[in-house]
């Protein structure tokens with residue numbers, strides 16, 4: 068997949084942050100994220116919408132973590148409201164594998180339907196739980212380009228609650 072990124076045109080702060088992120092993330096890391104997300108999308112359980120989505124998170128490396136990548140896909144349900152988004156599937160899997168202290172450095176979202184798929188509002192809040200304004204977010208726009216932005220640009224007023 069080509070690494071061409073559209074930056075939001077109306078968010079100078081987001082542009083600055085995204086530019087910093089593309090230097091912080093290597094092209095190889097971004098390409099691997101997209102590959103892992105695409106592989107996961109092929110396993111999508113989406114018999115109702117046929118919208119096959121994959122997401123892959125890059126974890127911050129620290130004493131417990133080594134910059135692992137964990138992927139997830141969307142899993143639908145006959146009771147539509149029980150459907151789980153790919154982004155949340157990836158984050159849940161990452162917690163299951165690496166524990167509650169994971170932090171997200173980046174997340175890439177893809178779909179096999181050649182459609183735009185920015186993370187939904189619920190997923191933005193879920194990304195915030197394990198990330199921050201600087202977390203890199205890559206997703207496909209309607210024109211097929213990959214948007215490179217930050218969670219801070221996508222969710223400027225996320226909900227926070229002090230935790231222990």
Ligand SMILES: [Zn+2]
Pocket residue numbers: 152153154155186187188189190191
């Ligand atoms: Zn979602």
